[in-house]
Amino acid sequence: MRLLVSIALTLLRAKLRQSIVAAGGVTFSIAMFVALLGFMNGLNQLLDGLILNRTPHIRLFNELHISPQQPVDLAAIAPGDTAAYNFIRSVKPKDDLPRLRNANAIMGALEHDPRVRSVTPRLVAQVLFNVGTTDLTGQVFGIDVMKEVQYYMFQDYLVAGDPYDIATGNNTIVLGKGLADLMAARIGDLVQVTTATGDRTMLRVAGFFQSGIAEYDKVQSYANIKTVQKLLQRPASYYTDINVKLHDLNAAPAMARELAVRFRVQATDIQTANAQFETGSDVRSIISYAVGIVLLIVAGFGIYNILNMIIYEKLDTIAILKATGFNGSDVRRIFLLLSMIIGVVGAAGGLVLGITLQHIIDNVPFNTAALPTVTTFPVDYNAKYYLIAVSFALATTWVAGFFPARKAAHVDPVEIIRGK
Amino acid sequence: MAPTLEVRNINKHFRDPVDLHVLKDVNMRVDRGEFVSITGKSGCGKSTLLYILSTMDTDYEGELRIDGEATRHAGAARLARIRNEKIGFVFQFHYLLPEFTVLHNVMLPGLKLGLKSGPEVEHRAMELLKDLGIADQALKKANQVSGGQKQRVAIARALINDPLIIMGDEPTGNLDSQNTEIVFDIFRRIADEHRRSLLIVTHDPDFAKRTDRIIVMDDGRVVG
Numbered sequence: 001m002r003l004l005v006s007i008a009l010t011l012l013r014a015k016l017r018q019s020i021v022a023a024g025g026v027t028f029s030i031a032m033f034v035a036l037l038g039f040m041n042g043l044n045q046l047l048d049g050l051i052l053n054r055t056p057h058i059r060l061f062n063e064l065h066i067s068p069q070q071p072v073d074l075a076a077i078a079p080g081d082t083a084a085y086n087f088i089r090s091v092k093p094k095d096d097l098p099r100l101r102n103a104n105a106i107m108g109a110l111e112h113d114p115r116v117r118s119v120t121p122r123l124v125a126q127v128l129f130n131v132g133t134t135d136l137t138g139q140v141f142g143i144d145v146m147k148e149v150q151y152y153m154f155q156d157y158l159v160a161g162d163p164y165d166i167a168t169g170n171n172t173i174v175l176g177k178g179l180a181d182l183m184a185a186r187i188g189d190l191v192q193v194t195t196a197t198g199d200r201t202m203l204r205v206a207g208f209f210q211s212g213i214a215e216y217d218k219v220q221s222y223a224n225i226k227t228v229q230k231l232l233q234r235p236a237s238y239y240t241d242i243n244v245k246l247h248d249l250n251a252a253p254a255m256a257r258e259l260a261v262r263f264r265v266q267a268t269d270i271q272t273a274n275a276q277f278e279t280g281s282d283v284r285s286i287i288s289y290a291v292g293i294v295l296l297i298v299a300g301f302g303i304y305n306i307l308n309m310i311i312y313e314k315l316d317t318i319a320i321l322k323a324t325g326f327n328g329s330d331v332r333r334i335f336l337l338l339s340m341i342i343g344v345v346g347a348a349g350g351l352v353l354g355i356t357l358q359h360i361i362d363n364v365p366f367n368t369a370a371l372p373t374v375t376t377f378p379v380d381y382n383a384k385y386y387l388i389a390v391s392f393a394l395a396t397t398w399v400a401g402f403f404p405a406r407k408a409a410h411v412d413p414v415e416i417i418r419g420k
Numbered sequence: 421m422a423p424t425l426e427v428r429n430i431n432k433h434f435r436d437p438v439d440l441h442v443l444k445d446v447n448m449r450v451d452r453g454e455f456v457s458i459t460g461k462s463g464c465g466k467s468t469l470l471y472i473l474s475t476m477d478t479d480y481e482g483e484l485r486i487d488g489e490a491t492r493h494a495g496a497a498r499l500a501r502i503r504n505e506k507i508g509f510v511f512q513f514h515y516l517l518p519e520f521t522v523l524h525n526v527m528l529p530g531l532k533l534g535l536k537s538g539p540e541v542e543h544r545a546m547e548l549l550k551d552l553g554i555a556d557q558a559l560k561k562a563n564q565v566s567g568g569q570k571q572r573v574a575i576a577r578a579l580i581n582d583p584l585i586i587m588g589d590e591p592t593g594n595l596d597s598q599n600t601e602i603v604f605d606i607f608r609r610i611a612d613e614h615r616r617s618l619l620i621v622t623h624d625p626d627f628a629k630r631t632d633r634i635i636v637m638d639d640g641r642v643v644g
Contacts, residue, residue: 003531014519320515323476324529324577325504327497414471417511417589 030350161207339401508578
């Protein structure tokens with residue numbers, strides 16, 4: 001085998017220019033494949049992250065709604081009395097709080113569920129921000145700051161302020177950038193907030209956030225959950241939402257249905273809420289894979305052509321090898337090795353070039369108002385793409401080498417030697 | 421002891437474009453240490469016979485035994501092994517591998533046989549080159565040496581595995597008289613000193629006359 005490798009290498013050196021061109025084709029296609037997929041997937045993750053990072057996989061909440069079974073329905077209509085019906089019109093919901101009952105118990109149960117990655121409570125309050133003589137409507141989200149940082153990338157959207165301050169501070173608030181601009185509020189300022197029940201509180205501005213979606217930023221603000229409970233004058237177990245993140249995103253729809261029945265609450269899952277994002281990502285991935293694989297196949301044809309040419313030029317060599325005792329499968333292996341050496345060298349070069357390209361792309365400035373924390377183009381450095389590119393390149397070069405090598409193995413030495 | 425090479429009733433046809441019966445009931449044998457030449461007019465089938473004897477051409481009828489072993493039904497890999505181990509070949513047009521050095525050209529069949537280590541094969545190759553007076557050319561590329569030297573390199577390559585028989589297809593056909601003389605002397609020594617058989621196809625009547633035995637062919641038959 002070592003002999004065959006050294007023969008292949010010698011032939012390669014003799015046809016160095018063609019070999020380099022063939023390897024260059026592989027290098028170019030691998031580099032493009034890696035750079036393209038890394039960039040595309042970086043972009044995908046960025047765009048998906050815009051929504052998906054901040055969206056719980058399952059949201060449990062309790063919407064006020066009219067009881068489908070009214071008390072009068074419980075009053076027995078005499079059995080068999082088909083002539084009697086109850087008609088009730090203009091039913092109003094009961095005066096109840098939009099809270100989750102037994103929220104602590106539900107959270108405890110979910111935290112022990114092996115499918116669940118994180119459970120975070122939220123408390124949403126509708127408020128008015130008083131600015132001089134006018135009021136701006138808005139929402140305050142009471143959040144568990146440290147958990148939101150850990151599981152929902154809260155810090156990525158915080159353009160000013162320290163999440164630890166907000167977590168520990170009392171009566172502090174983080175305003176949406178749009179809202180802060182409307183109120184001309186700066187960090188440290190006090191803003192007056194009125195709840196739906198008319199209670200007024202002064203909150204200190206501890207930071208700004210920018211979600212990338214301007215409509216949100218004009219109405220939303222965040223505070224730690226205790227502050228909002230105090231604002232609403234509710235006890236410490238008062239939550240309106242429980243957000244759940246799962247280990248497996250795809251299990252969300254089924255699990256949402258299960259939880260809705262089990263805890264008698266409303267539950268929405270991420271797929272139902274944001275179906276279009278998956279589609280967009282998939283289409284982008286498919287396009288980049290298609291382009292990358294086409295590049296590799298073209299490189300394969302290049303190798304095929306060049307190898308055919310080398311074999312045609314080396315018919316004498318093949319005839320001599322066979323006359324001096326090398327058999328057909330030795331010759332086949334020599335040319336297959338030649339092809340694989342081109343493939344391996346090309347793939348290695350392609351990886352280096354591709355990773356370089358990825359780093360270049362990663363350093364190209366990319367500023368957009370929608371994405372405050374992003375300053376350069378996103379790149380996904382997932383080793384998966386390197387692996388796919390290299391294995392596909394090796395498979396392509398093997399196939400591209402196989403047919404010319406088989407042809408070489410079948411060269412009849414007598415024909416070549418006598419034909420001269 | 422089995423004869424080095426023995427054929428019985430060899431027949432061969434070229435079927436393309438028309439059926440042509442090129443070898444007709446050829447019978448012959450070559451014994452150990454015999455220096456045999458095959459002569460005849462162009463187209464009488466002597467080269468065709470040689471390529472059948474070399475095991476490279478397998479499209480024939482009849483029986484071929486090399487060192488007592490019947491090759492008629494041996495597989496391609498076995499035939500390659502026989503060529504490697506028992507037959508040395510010298511062609512009219514040198515046929516060295518131009519990408520390799522002279523030394524490597526000589527070594528390749530030895531490395532392929534794999535009975536000796538790399539350094540041993542190299543040592544043997546250098547000995548042969550020295551013996552043939554071209555040791556100083558060992559590290560040149562094969563296409564950088566002269567025609568007569570190339571043919572001597574080809575002879576060294578044919579000898580690297582100590583074969584039973586050396587076959588030559590007009591090995592001196594392309595050489596001037598001085599180089600022809602050198603090559604003939606080498607062949608003579610191989611036969612006399614090393615007791616190897618030689619089977620040389622040649623056009624040159626002077627060359628043929630000085631061999632041990634002449635096989636004359638005419639129109640596909642052995643006539644003398």
